[in-house]
Amino acid sequence: MISRVADHCFWVGRYLDRAESTARLLQVTRALAFDAEMPTQAVWRPVVTVSGQYPDFRERFGDKSTGMGDSVQRYMTWAPENAVSIRSSIWGARESARSIREVLSLDIWQATNELYLWFVSEEAQKQYVLDRDEIYRQIRRQTQLSLGLVRSTMLHDTPMDILWLGVLLERIGQTARILDMHHYLLEDGADNHQPAGDEAGKHQIVQTALWLSLLRTCSGFEAFVRVHKGRVTGLDAVEFLLFEERFPRSLRYCVRSAVGLMRRIWPAELAAIGGAPLARLAALDAWLGERKHDLLASSIHDLLTHVVDEVALVCSEARHSMSGATSAPEPAADGPTQTQQ
């Protein structure tokens, strides 16, 4: 498979999944803002923080709580200058797909192109004002359609494996960041010694609303409730999203599947090319397996930080491997390879 094409496949996967998680995160946070009786900033600022865009956001919009919900949504949905806004992700997915149309199926290209055309249409702008929930739902539906078509219409071969590797690595990063969003609540020891009386009741409401929203953000609510028979605690929710091997968006599941894909893309005889990222990801998988038994509220932030850092390294090493080179990688820019122009 041609290296540049592989790189674009990788980014189609990453951008589509990123658009979807961002839409999900915004949709769920809107619900949270209604349910949790929390200060606006506490609800919305983490959304920008986990995306790594807080400094840029503060520069553009300030840090006042008034109107913050709206600015965050606008910034994370539409802003072309925000590299991780939904707009940038959809644009990126479509541009990468456009460069490799002969590798994707026509269905995938059409679905992705339609998503883009719809998203930049006046109709979508109107809908954003009139029925915002629906616009996020639509983005999720459409990205899921594209990703579903990847599995159901593409040849199950290296290009699809690489695209899906992009999806999984992006998802690991997103899930880890989303979990990190409210980790401080766990460290407060909220589950162990809560304030008494009314305060306690209120705190509990906020807590529960947060964990529920976290689970919903990762589409894990139903699965979690089934496994835990309806009882929601912070540590259980985090543990579920970290380690549940049967849940397809948990970190463990995604890391495992990504290791499997890499073994297919770079089998043992190609270890000189793809060995480095594979070894790193396999080590992360083993490391996560060990953490399962000694998970403490206080260590969650460190764990998540380690996951995010390692996955970033895996991504850049994997992209180097895709170039087919056997030498040590040079630092790569965060975005698909540009066409000579």
Add this chain to the structure above:
Amino acid sequence: MVSELDGSALLKGYAALPGAYDELVDAAGAPRPHARVATEMLEGLTPEAFQRCQSLAELSLVQQGVTFSVYSDQRGTEKVMPVCLVPRVMGAGEWARVERGLVQRLTALELFLDDVYGAQRTMREGVVPGEMVHKSKSFVPRLRGVRPAGGVRIHIAGVDLIRDPAGTLRVLEDNLRTPSGVSYVLENRQVTKRVFQHAMESGGVRRVDDYPSQLAEALRSVSPVDPDESTVVVLTPGPFNSAYFEHSFLARSMGLELVEASDLVVDGDDVFVRTTMGPRRVHVIYRRTDDAYIDPEFFRPDSLLGVPGLMRSWAKGRVALANAPGNGVADDKAIYPFVPDLIRFFLKEDPILEQVPTFVCARRDDRMYVVEHLGELVVKAVDEAGGYGMLMGPQSTAAEREKFRELVLAEPRKYIAQHRVELSTCPTWVPEHRRLEPRRVDLRPFVLASRSSGGPNRWVLPGGLTRVALREGSYVVNSSQGGGSKDTWVQFSQPGLSVAS
């Protein structure tokens, strides 16, 4: 069955343009016999129904992203090449003649290229004036003596034909470098089939959808190694190129890899493509990049574009390039007037296809005529394309004519002149008037060549790209300047025997 225009629907009131030949109806307004397959279909439709079909077709093109781009900002100003669903129809007998004529013409042009980059008999024996070749910007003297792998130079040709008021088809231009437009032929057919399912099923229209497999075969045939063991790739300048859709479309429909220059690397004398599993050798490159951007070492030392060393590999026969570098000398407007003589010289036959009578300003008598009749002529600079460096005499101002008079006299070799041909028309949907009106059309058939023992073997795609000038009174069919396209139907010689697909 309605056999005449009895006013039931769409063609009612359609009036052909005086002084021009109409492709579907005769001077009296009756359908031409071979065009009935189309006119009967149109008569079954009301303007409302037709408009619905037209909208459906346009939507389907947008959704598939059949666009050419003029952009690259996030607003993504991409345009669909407008398509008019009324087809242009060619009769079986006429088409057979066109096919023979095209094969004859390209055979002669191929021999001419072999000669220009070989023995140069045509120049020595005065068939073509030497300066017409030597001064052509597209002539690459350093390639003299190179025999391309597979022995073919014009793998893919697009020949522009126009029809004069008497109904005679004439060659306007040869495109022997990187002719484009075939993807529209295939996409238009897809759309027509979807929208006019019934007419296509019963119509006896020749199929076009085997073009990709014919092209893939032709490309494999010129490989320097066993065709079945060959790696063939399509080389594109990238997504910013206006014809990128076509490059991707062709690669996809042939099942070949689409590569950019940066994907290729020359090691020793062989070309390799970078893959996720390391470098892999490439044997045939269908390149959609201009000569100037093939190999910076060879053509443009200042350029960063291209694949360094590619020309060396080609010259050694280690890789085939389609089309061959240096072909431009044969489709130069300066050579065009001599093509009929080239056909006679190489093939000892008279040309089957007419071309447009042309004044060669390098000839004294022609030059004198041209400068005295600038107001009636179309003057073209030989090294320019796409309407640049052109004088449209009938629409020109005195100042423009004076400027061209000086230009022609200063550098006669650079100019040719022709009388403007009244292009034929075809009924075309005009949405603002909700009816069919005559609009001018041309035709670009595509011709493929594959290796064979007795010289290249040629195959002609039935029909080709019909381009239409959508603006009333316009002669400009280019998509960048308000042109659109139409499906081209070539009638079967035995109607009803086979089904188009």
